[in-house]
Amino acid sequence: MLRISQYLREVAQAERDGVYPQSRRGGGNSGPVVIWNLTRRCNLTCKHCYALSADHDYPGELSFAEVETVMQDLRAYGVPVLILSGGEPLLRADLFDIAARAQTLGFYTALSTNGTLIDAAMAARIAAQQFDYVGISIDGTRDTHDKFRRLPGAYDASLQAIRLLHAQGVKTGLRYTFTDLNGQDFPALLRLMKDEAVDKFYFSHLNYAGRGNIHRGRDAHFEATRQALDLLFETAWQDALAGSSRDYVTGNNDADAAYLLRWVGERLPQWVAPLRQRLVAWGGNASGVGVANIDNLGVVHPDTMWWHYPLGSVRERPFSQIWSDRSDPLMDGLKTRPRPVQGRCAECQYFALCGGNTRVRAQQITGDLWAEDPGCYLDDAEIGLSAEAAERLSARVPLRPFSHRASSIPIRTEV
Structure with missing residues (x-):
């Protein structure tokens, strides 16, 4: 994930102070951010779902006791963040028990949901659980989103969830996957973010996993991608200049870092060298290194887009052993x-x-x-x-x- 706002705030500060700010990087090594698909069941069948989820039970999913054992290993291994996902995680009956245990262990605990199951009572329960962050998927304006999600009314339900969570003081974000089916709606979603006082916007490029692979013919044309990123960068830059706390990030295409560097170079070339140093320190694609995935059956993957490539099961070996094992050729290459x-x-x-x-x-x-x-x-x-x-x-x-x-x-x- 490329933190656009972080880097553009640094450039804005450099413009104000005349010197590029020092890095605030923390010391010591830590484990990867873990995206955990606690269940594969989902009330939607989205066109770009990497998990190929549907609304039925999937046998063999990890029990609460197994989840707790894995969390203890993750914490000992230095994993700082758990993103609880699905399927639709709110369909897992013990989700809040899992979240409570994660918080007790000291994880930054986030929830990734489609939002359609969040009514007033559920919003209050999420707020009471004190999730650090809740991300909700919105992939276009009403008609586009409902076609993407294959459910009439999905847009209205997800938007209502954002409003209910905002009223409860929950930090929320919009997650958007850019393709040629919904690229025309991107400017409207940026306006929606501001109108609804959403804290974060996650711009995801289409990756070729699950239904996203089946629909890869709908990946956005390169020029459309560049135009969308120009708008995203300009929006984030204006917010940085204004001191806004809104965050903009991108994922699943690490060429965004190079494009951001070129974008800054065309406007503020004096800051290209220090920005490049920051981006090199960031390091680009984090699969197999800074981000990991555990699926609903306990199988570990280099990230969520590698569901077709299993590294091992937490039922057979601890995550820490699987993640450290470089005998697998993919993991060895990713860590090299x-x-x-x-x-x-x-x-x-x-x-x-x-x-x-x-x-x-x-x-x-x-x-x-x-x-x-x-x-x-x-x-x-x-x-x-x-x-x-x-x-x-x-x-x-x-x-x-x-x-x-x-x-x-x-x-x-x-x-």
């Missing part, structure tokens, strides 16, 4: 610095701050974990590709629509 990426990603001048972008897209398109990310929207000149390198690499890996006839691609792990 620099990562063993190939193609134009390896030749890119922004490789140090992007980390080779999202490996899932490369694998889903080519079968090769370390091929170039076909979702990078920067052209060869922008990434500093020499004429010789461009000729040697030939054409880019194309973005191909999903085909059921080629839905199973062998995974090549060798470098």
Whole structure:
């Protein structure tokens, strides 16, 4: 996740003070942020769901006792944050017991929900539980969102949830996945964020997992992506200048860091060097390193988009052992610095701050974990590709629509 507001606030402070602010990075190592799909059951069947969730029970989900045991291991391993997700986590009967235990253990505890099940009573219960943050998915204006979520009335229910939580003083955020089906609604959602006094906006690029892989033919065209990010950056910049506490972040396309650096360079080139240092320290894609996923059955994945790639089960080995094990070729490559990426990603001048972008897209398109990310929207000149390198690499890996006839691609792990 790229914290756009954090970096633009630093640039705004540099403009005011004449010197770039010192890093406030904390000391010591910590475990990854863990996104935990406590249940796969969901009352929606969204077009871009990486979990392929539906409204029925899924046998074999972790019990409360198992969840508690895993949480103790996570805390001992230094995991700072738990994001409780689904499916729809509010459909899990012991969700609030799990949240209470997580808070007792000292985790920053967030809730990721579609919001449609939050009425006044549920909003009060969420507020009483004192979640640190609640993220609610809104993927467009009313008609667009309802088509995305495949439920008439979903938009109104989710918007009402935001208002109810806001009235209870709960820190909330909008989560938006950008595709060519809903890109036209992005400006309206930024206005909605301000109108409803929402604290955070999470702009997610489409990643190729679950239904998101099936619908990858609807990934936003590169120029539309750039236009959307221009608007996002400008909005965040104006908020930074005004001292607003609203936060804007992006995820699932680490080329955003390079594009942000170029955006600042065109407007305030004197701050490019220190900003680049910050972005290199951030390190780009965090799969397998700074972010982890545990699914509803207790299987560990490098992140939520790798549900088709199991690393091991917490029923067989503690998370800490699974996460530290580099015998798996994907995990070894993800933890290697620099990562063993190939193609134009390896030749890119922004490789140090992007980390080779999202490996899932490369694998889903080519079968090769370390091929170039076909979702990078920067052209060869922008990434500093020499004429010789461009000729040697030939054409880019194309973005191909999903085909059921080629839905199973062998995974090549060798470098």
